[in-house]
Structures are given as C-alpha cells and as structure tokens.
Amino acid sequence: MKIAVTSGKGGTGKTTIATMLAKAAENAQYLDCDAEEPNGKFFLKPEIEKTIPYTELVPKINEDRCTFCEKCADACAYKALVVMGKPLNKVMFFDELCHSCGACAYVCPVEGALVEIEQEVGLFNVGKAGNIDFVEGVLNIGEASATRLIATMKKRFMNDKKTVILDSPPGTSCSVVETIDGVDFVVLVSEPTPFGLSDLRLTVELVRDMGLPFGIVINKAEKENSLIDDYAKKENIEILYRLEFSRQIAEGYSKGILPFDKYAGDFKKVLKRIEELI
Amino acid sequence: MKVLLTARGDNLDAKMDERFGRADYFIVYDTDSKEFEAIKNPHINDQGGVGISVAKFVLQKGVDAVVSGSYGPNALDVLRTGDLKLYSTKGGSVKENIELLEEGKLEIFNT
Numbered sequence: 546m547k548i549a550v551t552s553g554k555g556g557t558g559k560t561t562i563a564t565m566l567a568k569a570a571e572n573a574q575y576l577d578c579d580a581e582e583p584n585g586k587f588f589l590k591p592e593i594e595k596t597i598p599y600t601e602l603v604p605k606i607n608e609d610r611c612t613f614c615e616k617c618a619d620a621c622a623y624k625a626l627v628v629m630g631k632p633l634n635k636v637m638f639f640d641e642l643c644h645s646c647g648a649c650a651y652v653c654p655v656e657g658a659l660v661e662i663e664q665e666v667g668l669f670n671v672g673k674a675g676n677i678d679f680v681e682g683v684l685n686i687g688e689a690s691a692t693r694l695i696a697t698m699k700k701r702f703m704n705d706k707k708t709v710i711l712d713s714p715p716g717t718s719c720s721v722v723e724t725i726d727g728v729d730f731v732v733l734v735s736e737p738t739p740f741g742l743s744d745l746r747l748t749v750e751l752v753r754d755m756g757l758p759f760g761i762v763i764n765k766a767e768k769e770n771s772l773i774d775d776y777a778k779k780e781n782i783e784i785l786y787r788l789e790f791s792r793q794i795a796e797g798y799s800k801g802i803l804p805f806d807k808y809a810g811d812f813k814k815v816l817k818r819i820e821e822l823i
Numbered sequence: 824m825k826v827l828l829t830a831r832g833d834n835l836d837a838k839m840d841e842r843f844g845r846a847d848y849f850i851v852y853d854t855d856s857k858e859f860e861a862i863k864n865p866h867i868n869d870q871g872g873v874g875i876s877v878a879k880f881v882l883q884k885g886v887d888a889v890v891s892g893s894y895g896p897n898a899l900d901v902l903r904t905g906d907l908k909l910y911s912t913k914g915g916s917v918k919e920n921i922e923l924l925e926e927g928k929l930e931i932f933n934t
Contacts, residue, residue, distance in 0.1 A: 624872020627879050629904045639897055642872050
C-alpha cells in the first residue's frame, strides 16, 4: 500500500501527519520526497546507514570537434544551449535550464562533439528509524527542480511489500505530480484557514484529474471552525481525521518531538479506513 | 551607429519597455540615417529561456548598443559575448532616449 501525504499550502502539517502514519503502520517505509527541504528526519530521528549521490546527465561540448551546426540548440525545448559568435564559434550552456532530456546528444551529428556527463545535483540518505525504513531525497541548494530526483528515488528505493508513506512537497507543481503518481491513496492535509482552503481546492482538482482516491486530514482543527468541513461536505470528500489544534503539539514540534504514542491508535484507524477506501 | 531600444509600442513615441526579454517591441534605430525598424518581440510568449533567445536575436541584429531597463543574468551572459554597449533607461519615450544617447547622457549599464 502506497500512501502519499500532500497539501496545497505549505506548513499545514504534511510531515506531522506523514510521520504519525509511518509510526502507526506495522511495516512502514517512509520516503521524504520534499527534497527542497526534507524535515521528516527531525521527528523520526533515523540512523543514516548510506548516503548515495544523485546525478543527472548534462551536455558537455568539445569545441574542437563541434561544427557549430546549432542542431543541439534547435532541439533544446528549454533553451539551455545557444551557439554564439560571428562566425559561430562558441556553444554556451545554461545548466539551470537543462531538463536532462538528452535531445541535444541525440541530434548531434558529429561523433564526440557533444557528450553527456554526470553532474551531482543532490543525494539520498537511507537508514532506519526504529522499525521504519527511512529514505530522504535532498536537492542541492540552488538546483531548480526536484522532479527527476523524486522519480529516481521512487524507482530505486520504494518497497512494494511495505506500507509506503510518501511525504510530498507542497503545491500542485511537477514535483507533487511526480510524488503522487502511481500511489494507491492520497491524504490531503489542510488547515481551517482561508489560505488553507484555497490551496486545498487546487490540490483536490489535481488529484481528481489524476484519478487518485483521496481523503482529507484537518490539522490544527478547531471545534467552532467548520471551513474545511463545509467544503468537504459540499464536494463529497471524506474527512479521515481531525487533529485538534494544541499548543502542546506545537511546542513539541518546535523541538522535534511529536506525540506518536498518544495518537498511534487514532492513526492505526486512519490507515485501516484508507485500506477500506482503496 | 545602430541602437536597439526595448519599447511598449512600434514607433518612436512609444514608451520604453523596461523589461529586456519580455519587452513588447524592439526599435532598431540608425543614428546616421535617422531611420528605424520596429520588430514585435518574437519570443514574448516563450515559456522559458526568453532572455537567452532575445539576447541571441539582438546579437544577430548586429547593433552597436542596446537601451533597456533591466537585463537578466542569462541574457547578460549572452550579450557579453558580443561587442556592444548596454545602457540603462530611466523611462520616457523611445525618442527621448535616443536624444539622451546622442547627447551622451544615458547611463551605461554595469553590474
């Protein structure tokens, strides 16, 4: 069973809910896909056994072989290559625009003029947090996109025999689509604020477009506030759980401590309900 | 001297466009013949890499100088491979900026 935990808005409690689900599951693997700022480790406190570099292919031009025919620059949909000079005598490469698609190398007609080399853009930390298998992706600071790193992480480490909890980046961008693609269920974490609701709507649109079963967990819930409940009722979406707002949880969170034991029973029930819904 | 100015419209009375890559129009003005050509930005709707594409386009135009508001880092990388002067505008019309340039009163862009 693969469960992704995501949210439209950042800071709604994805990691709180994802780590609580991982702790409550019998045989869990926790994948931190929020590679721009992975923070699951602060609560699960894993022992890292292996750190594996993550590389992407980028083009390298050998200017003594290159004929400056511009085929690579024409093929690049992202404008990462440009041939300059009068007459043309120089190829400029903008690595932050490169999507590692390989089109440039594919179209280059001259043997050895354009070769793909590996460039390190991030890493994976693999370890154990008690019984939980822990993997996190970390994108290097300044790198533009975590999408391919997440795809590689899922392909390389995801263990289908486990209850896999994928802690997603926030929003509705490519990195989120990549994280939730192919999972069995999506948990949408929201908070009962106007911003929380607005971003929740966008995420609901996304998961419906992708045809994935999903439910809502309200974090920082307040008894007298029915903002998310009203929306869910209207849209016919199940509220799986509401974690009441508590100063105690917030204070613990700021120190990297979450009350896993106190909520283990509740989140076991949530997991059971998800299993029924799949 | 040929100078390219980024503009909001297709004539000399048009306001300057302070965006380089996403400018609406490029006015290429010849200070000797006093003639100009207005070109609609062919890359304005490109998704990414606009600065690079426009900079390459500008170099291909073979101008001696460019007047715009702000140049992005990628555009600058490309523009600097060419032999041209970059100027910063403080707004106003294309005509006013051509006059300031001819009087040597336009600020040279350097960062």
